[in-house]
Amino acid sequence: MDRDSSWPGTLPATVPVFPLAGALLLPGGRLPLNIFEPRYLAMVEDALAAGRMFGMVLPDPAHPQRAGRSTLYRVACLGRIASFAETEDGRYLITLLGVSRFRVAEELPDSPRGYRRVRTDYVPYITDRSEPPAAAADRPALLAAVRAYFQAQRIEADWTAIERTATPTLVTTLCMVCPFTDAEKQALLEAPDLRERAAMLVSLMQMDSIGPASGSERPS
Numbered sequence: 001m002d003r004d005s006s007w008p009g010t011l012p013a014t015v016p017v018f019p020l021a022g023a024l025l026l027p028g029g030r031l032p033l034n035i036f037e038p039r040y041l042a043m044v045e046d047a048l049a050a051g052r053m054f055g056m057v058l059p060d061p062a063h064p065q066r067a068g069r070s071t072l073y074r075v076a077c078l079g080r081i082a083s084f085a086e087t088e089d090g091r092y093l094i095t096l097l098g099v100s101r102f103r104v105a106e107e108l109p110d111s112p113r114g115y116r117r118v119r120t121d122y123v124p125y126i127t128d129r130s131e132p133p134a135a136a137a138d139r140p141a142l143l144a145a146v147r148a149y150f151q152a153q154r155i156e157a158d159w160t161a162i163e164r165t166a167t168p169t170l171v172t173t174l175c176m177v178c179p180f181t182d183a184e185k186q187a188l189l190e191a192p193d194l195r196e197r198a199a200m201l202v203s204l205m206q207m208d209s210i211g212p213a214s215g216s217e218r219p220s
Helices: 038-049 123-129 139-153 159-164 167-177 182-190 194-210
Strands: 014-019 030-035 053-057 075-086 092-108 116-121
Touching (some): 014 038, 014 092, 038 053, 038 075, 053 092, 053 116, 075 182, 092 123, 139 159, 139 167, 139 194, 167 194, 182 194
Parallel strands (some): 014 053
Antiparallel strands (some): 014 116, 030 092, 053 075, 075 092, 092 116
16 A cells, blocks of 8 residues: 655645545545646645645535535545646646545635635544554455445456455555445544454445345444
């Protein structure tokens, strides 16, 4: 799994944030983004000029928008722009590398260019900068859940590649790409460690594999 080892020990105390429903970034993961809204084009330009960092945060669906602004979850993930390209029609295609989770300590006034900013607290997530041990997750249970889930969702997969993928990378990738609800994605983000995130991932895939005919429901 990718880790950002080049960044010095001090992470930014304030960062721009990109609230985007359905988009989960985890430490070590890579998230492709298609940026086209003017304020977020400005955010990417400003980030490229100053450390290449901004945060990904999910809007909280449990709270209504206020003045057209979504309520943000209080835990987000800092990302570093790892690749960047500009299209002929003025969009930015970027890949964001997850660096560390952080707690939103305070939302700050918008930047002069219109994007949202927050003050960060990384202290609860100091271990995000280190590689989690693969043995922390139950790999056989994970692979069994993935097979059942992919079969239920009719997803074709390269099983040789999956079986060769390191467990931390596999957990991170599946959490980011599977079509879970935003509340479920947020729960995966907030899981304390790899073991608990993998166990939660297995449970979510098992519920989706069983399907609605069983009468099972998501926990509220």
